[in-house]
Amino acid sequence: MKKMRWLAMLLALVMVAAACGSDGDSGDTADGGDTGSESTDSGDSGDSGDSGDSGDTEEVDVAQSGDLTFHMITHSEDGPFWSVVKRGMEAACSDLGVECVWMPGFNDANQMVQDIEGALAEGSSGIAASLPDPTALVPVLQGAVGQGVPVVTLNSGANDYQEIGALTHVGQTEFIAGQAAGERFNAAGATHVLCGQQEQNNVGLTERCAGLEDTFSGTVTTDFMDLDADTTAQQAAINAAMAADESIDGFLGVGPVITMSGVRAAGDLGRDVIVGGFDLTPELLGAIEGGDVLFTVDQQQYLQGYLPILQLFLFQTNSNTIGGGQPILTGPGFVTADNAASVLALSEAGTR
Amino acid sequence: MADQHLLELDNISKFYGNIIALKGVSTVVNAGEVTCVLGDNGAGKSTFIKILAGVHQQSEGTIRLNGEEVMFNSPRDALSAGIATVYQDLAMVPLMSVWRNFFLGAEPTKRLGPFKWIDQSTAKQIAKEEMAKMGIDIRDTEQAVGTLSGGERQSVAIARAGYFGAKVLILDEPTSALGVKQSGVVLKRIVEARNQGLAVIFITHNPRHAYPVGNRFLILNRGQSMGSFAKEDITIDELTQLMAGGAELEALEHELAAATGNGNGD
Amino acid sequence: MTDVSAVDANSATANDAGEADERLAYRSIFQRLFIRPEIGAIIGAIGVWTFFWAVSLNFGTTGGTQNWLDSASTLGIMAVAVSMLMIGGEFDLSSGANTGAMGILFILLIRETGELGGLGASIWIAVPLSFAFAMAVGFFNGWMVEKTALPSFIVTLATFFILKGAKLGLAKLIVGQISVTFTNDAHGYAFWQRIFAAEWERNSHVWNGRDLFYIGMFLVGTILITLSVCEMHFVRRSEPKPAGLGLFGLGMAGFVASIVLFHTTDGVGANFVAAAVLAVSVVVAMVGFGQWRYEPVAAAGGLRLNAGITNYLVAGLVSIGIAVACAFAIDSANSETLFFPFTVQGLRAVLIMVFVGVGFMLAMVAANRALSVNPITKGAVSTVIAAALAGFAFVVRASSEAAKFRTELFSVLLLCALALFAWAVLGTRFEERRRTDASADRLGTRGLLLGVALLVFAVIIRHLFVTDAELEAGVNPAKFSVRMLWFFGFTAVMVWILGNTRFGSWTFAVGGNKEASRQVGVPAARTKTQLFMIVSGAAWLVGMLLAFRLNSLQASAGDGEEFEFIIAAVVGGTLLTGGYGTALGGAIGAAIMAMSAVGIASARWNSDWRFVFLGVILLLAVISNRAIRDRADSARR
Incomplete structure (x- = not known):
């Protein structure tokens, strides 16, 4: 298996090099090749991507789906979260036999707009996009719908997908997820929860803490606790915040890395703190199994990669829409000690 | 004493392609004497010192060191033969202390097993003594070189060259960037170095600086040697005349006189 | 001092030897310390530490x-x-x-x-x-x-x-x-x-003798540092006077006695006596040490103040006065958030620190100026500053509830005042150095480094071990990682x-x-x-x-x-x-x-x-x- 991956990587590299002047899209597609057989496919698409609009008709391997190419434009590819979304998308595309292009925007709305325009220019059969910045992205997506290209929003955008005219929205409402976490802390008997954030300007993370505050019966202190890139400083900040207030008996990390920092900080202080987290990593699941963490909110992001493609596919081939105009919620699901072991196996495989 | 000259230059020429940078220059350099190389800008002074310092090699002619013919293929060759050059821009690090600058690149070390460190007390003491020999009392060798005056900096460079075994000391325009007083300081150092038995080659375009300290004068003009004179054979006015190419200066004087009404060359 | 005779007659003039002397004016130990590149960072670190120590509960633990x-x-x-x-x-x-x-x-x-x-x-x-x-x-x-x-x-x-x-x-x-x-x-x-x-x-590392060891180490370190600074600051006597050593011994005995007294009593009166004994014996010991080792001052002169000194001194004292006013005027118990990051307590701490800092800086400028007049004037100005510092210590004690202010900061400020006063006395009696003395500097530097090392060691011991009393009081656990050793070791090697x-x-x-x-x-x-x-x-x-x-x-x-x-x-x-x-x-x-x-x-x-x-x-x-x-x-x- 490992040998195959190396081979695929090598092959993909050669393909990319061969397609001189290849743009980012073809490179990304080639990168998506997970198994040996697929890498050949993606290599072909790399070539066709270069030949522009007419290239789509030259696909050789698509049996059922004709010439569909879907574009997924997201605002990030870093972190344990988006790599799973990407896998979901890849799985959907290989299951359905369609071409998919993964375009991460690196938290840059301007680049996302350009990517969407680029996808339209290539004659995209459907666009799935996340909406971190609705003001910038809604007009260009409305334009896509106006051109007759179906749009699905994912991850963030629950409030704006209808305005765009998108088929549906696939994601989790952060506020509802936070509310669910608050109920869990109530049930566990916590009185004062520290809600630690790993980014300062992220609306989604703030919503999670706001949801917690909404349902939690005790006190909530919300604060920024340094970036994931510097876990040492992150742990030190949580440690200091906990030490400064003896009444803190709960910690909610709104990401997996900061949740683990919270576990270590509580351990250093020798305090018995109820820890809850967001999203999944193998370490976090291990900590849930070991009893250090009570639960983690799982928004099943695999679905956020898989379902938009499925919706676009069904719309294009059969004019179906799912959800009846309502957003499709992928979470909150919870992972606790009961199901951690089975999820852990899946997480290590990279699909949870 | 003068049977054999320390350094003898015979008919040195340097061509860059078809450009003649230096043509047929000869002079001798003796220990305990100051040989001044005079010339206006573009006279070939810098080509001359670069040949002596091993940066360039002469196209024609021979250099004899202690009577033996030598060829300097690199600055390191010249340095190991005892010819040290103090360039105009000075090899000094302004933010570093005097003693560190003095020993830079050749620090005395102590060692214990695999560990080697600078012998600071020895280094500071030697730097202080050597500076004292030059007539400068540096009480605190920790002082940064950047805080020294231009003349003092030249002095550190000269003392360093002397300490590291130079027999011939080449000074490239040491006074050109200095004021009157500071130039005086440097000229005094040149005399100190000479009195310690070094052969000094003093490159300058200022005959007023050269004449008081020099024992021998080599005058260059447009790559040509205008002659090499012992001090007793020449006056400062003649020196000035020769430097500018004699006749040319006279012509210039007349021109200036005509232009301003009261010409007063010199 | 320069051998000018070797200079050739026709060389240019300008006696730069004398010039160099003016330029290379002697720098005292304090001036030398102050121009080290890391001094700004050290002062900044102390400031930041003190600040957070003052405004938060757990930072100093x-x-x-x-x-x-x-x-x-x-x-x-x-x-x-x-x-x-x-x-x-x-x-x-x-x-x-x-x-x-x-x-x-x-x-x-x-x-x-x-x-x-x-x-x-x-x-x-x-x-x-x-x-x-x-x-x-x-x-x-x-x-x-x-x-x-x-x-x-x-x-x-x-x-x-x-x-x-x-x-x-x-x-x-x-x-x-x-x-x-x-x-x-x-x-x-x-x-x-x-x-x-x-x-x-x-x-899990209990050592009940920790505090005794810590205090002892701390005192030895402090004494070593003080004496080393003297060594680098005063002119050494050609013939040491052993009589001074006796006085030094007497002072040290009083010093130890006062520490023992502090340790064995809890009464306010006895503590006051102990403090007085401590103050007197420290001054006696330092004067004795000076008499043994250093040249007495040639002319101490009389008290002569000029406008430059009094202006700075008064400005400094006024600034300290404002700090005192802040300490009393602002309610220290009020921990409401006032505006953006500051609570009332935080603001109070900031104001006090700024005004005290500025005040002492101005006062020190006055002391520095007084030095150029004569030793007695400098001594008088320094004594005034020491008195101000001692007064401020009592203000801190009176205006705050937390133990860290009432005892720790109070004692530190008092000790600083004492050190400053002893220094002022010494300055009026012994000759300050105006020339380099390499051997004295070397000895002083070594003593200084050893003293600082002892202080650091004392602090490390205090943090590494726990006493039964602390455990009973329910002290938070702390795990020191070997990462810190790597940090210290790496820094030491690179330095x-x-x-x-x-x-x-x-x-x-x-x-x-x-x-x-x-x-x-x-x-x-x-x-x-x-x-x-x-x-x-x-x-x-x-x-x-x-x-x-x-x-x-x-x-x-x-x-x-x-x-x-x-x-x-x-x-x-x-x-x-x-x-x-x-x-x-x-x-x-x-x-x-x-x-x-x-x-x-x-x-x-x-x-x-x-x-x-x-x-x-x-x-x-x-x-x-x-x-x-x-x-x-x-x-x-």
Whole structure:
């Protein structure tokens, strides 16, 4: 298996090099090749991507789906979260036999707009996009719908997908997820929860803490606790915040890395703190199994990669829409000690 | 004493392609004497010192060191033969202390097993003594070189060259960037170095600086040697005349006189 | 003093020997201390520490100390290495990503070596292999910078992207995850875990004699420092006078007696007596020591104040008065948030510190001016300042409830006042040095360093051990990690290398004037390449420390940290343009940054304002460094 991956990587590299002047899209597609057989496919698409609009008709391997190419434009590819979304998308595309292009925007709305325009220019059969910045992205997506290209929003955008005219929205409402976490802390008997954030300007993370505050019966202190890139400083900040207030008996990390920092900080202080987290990593699941963490909110992001493609596919081939105009919620699901072991196996495989 | 000259230059020429940078220059350099190389800008002074310092090699002619013919293929060759050059821009690090600058690149070390460190007390003491020999009392060798005056900096460079075994000391325009007083300081150092038995080659375009300290004068003009004179054979006015190419200066004087009404060359 | 006779008659004049004397005016021990490049950072660190100690509950406790020191450790190791590189005139933008890359490479090697050799994963192989790779990265950086002659900013930016991408790419390719994990069943885990992640559990190390040892060590250190400063400040007698030694012994006996009295009584009256005995005996001991060793002052003169002195003194006292007014006027118990990050308490602390700081600075200027009049005037001004300090100590005691103010700060302020007073007395009786005395300076420096080492040792002992009384009171646990030892050790080695080896000298040279150092035979390319390798080696060390701490690493670990390293170096007094700075400064800069981050969390401030605070600290650090450097230059002229 490992040998195959190396081979695929090598092959993909050669393909990319061969397609001189290849743009980012073809490179990304080639990168998506997970198994040996697929890498050949993606290599072909790399070539066709270069030949522009007419290239789509030259696909050789698509049996059922004709010439569909879907574009997924997201605002990030870093972190344990988006790599799973990407896998979901890849799985959907290989299951359905369609071409998919993964375009991460690196938290840059301007680049996302350009990517969407680029996808339209290539004659995209459907666009799935996340909406971190609705003001910038809604007009260009409305334009896509106006051109007759179906749009699905994912991850963030629950409030704006209808305005765009998108088929549906696939994601989790952060506020509802936070509310669910608050109920869990109530049930566990916590009185004062520290809600630690790993980014300062992220609306989604703030919503999670706001949801917690909404349902939690005790006190909530919300604060920024340094970036994931510097876990040492992150742990030190949580440690200091906990030490400064003896009444803190709960910690909610709104990401997996900061949740683990919270576990270590509580351990250093020798305090018995109820820890809850967001999203999944193998370490976090291990900590849930070991009893250090009570639960983690799982928004099943695999679905956020898989379902938009499925919706676009069904719309294009059969004019179906799912959800009846309502957003499709992928979470909150919870992972606790009961199901951690089975999820852990899946997480290590990279699909949870 | 003068049977054999320390350094003898015979008919040195340097061509860059078809450009003649230096043509047929000869002079001798003796220990305990100051040989001044005079010339206006573009006279070939810098080509001359670069040949002596091993940066360039002469196209024609021979250099004899202690009577033996030598060829300097690199600055390191010249340095190991005892010819040290103090360039105009000075090899000094302004933010570093005097003693560190003095020993830079050749620090005395102590060692214990695999560990080697600078012998600071020895280094500071030697730097202080050597500076004292030059007539400068540096009480605190920790002082940064950047805080020294231009003349003092030249002095550190000269003392360093002397300490590291130079027999011939080449000074490239040491006074050109200095004021009157500071130039005086440097000229005094040149005399100190000479009195310690070094052969000094003093490159300058200022005959007023050269004449008081020099024992021998080599005058260059447009790559040509205008002659090499012992001090007793020449006056400062003649020196000035020769430097500018004699006749040319006279012509210039007349021109200036005509232009301003009261010409007063010199 | 100069042998002018050798000068040739026809040489130009200008007696520069006399000129040099004026220029090289003698610098006293205090002036010399004040122009060290790291002094700004040290003062800043003390200020930041005092500030957070005052405004937060836990910052000054062992737990808080452990917390910020731990955070400073990994940052500090990098900041020291980056300081050296910056002194050498280069930058390394790949240093942040490199820390994470080394950790990830290490973990991947552990996972992969087993599959290659079939022997099971081995840390014994992964450690040297990853270190070799770190050296290769450093060498590559240095070599590229030298070969291309491009600014290191550009070259290492490229390395940064390569490392950042390789981390993510390799992690996903080999593990299929963006975080890599290793288990503790690899060969050699127990050994290497101890090397990189051993921990000292404070609460399981009880030593009831700790405080006695701590106080004793502290006193010995303080005495040693005081005497060493005297040694470097006063003119040594040609013939020591043994009678003074007797007086010194008497004073010391009184000193010890007062300490014993303090220790055995709790009554206010007895404490007062003990304090009085302490004060008198300290002055007696110091005067005795002086009589034994130092030249009495020739002419003490009479009290002569001029406008320059009184103006500064009065301004200083007024400023201290305002601080006192703040202390009483602002309700210390009120912890309401006043406006943005400050609570009422925080604001009060800030106001008091600013006014007291400014007040004493002004007063010290007055004392400095008085020195140029005569010793008696200086002594009188210093005594007034000491009295003000003592008065302020009582104000602190009266206006606050917390024990740390009422006892700890109170005693520290009183002791400072006492030291200042004793110093003032000594200044009127003994001759201050105006000339260099190398042997006395050497002795004094050694004593000073030993004294500081004892103080540090005393503080370390206090934090490492716990007493039964503390355990009963329910002290928070604190785990000291071996990371701190790595940090201290690495800093010490680098400070030594920079100050005492040829490589260290060459580092300053290539950063200060590369062409010049080349001309005198310094191997500039080699020196710079070695500097890049030191940074990469430090990144490897940090990578190991992170890997063993977390047993897993994110692909993004360390990205963007490079600027924190550079900021720490700059805060520590390293010049951005190269050629000037210290390794110790980098370590202190890192400590300041870690203290700020932890302190803000500890003081429960709104962390939205955290970067404002960091920005202000950075600005203050750079401005004060600039001022100190200018002062250093002018003091030397």
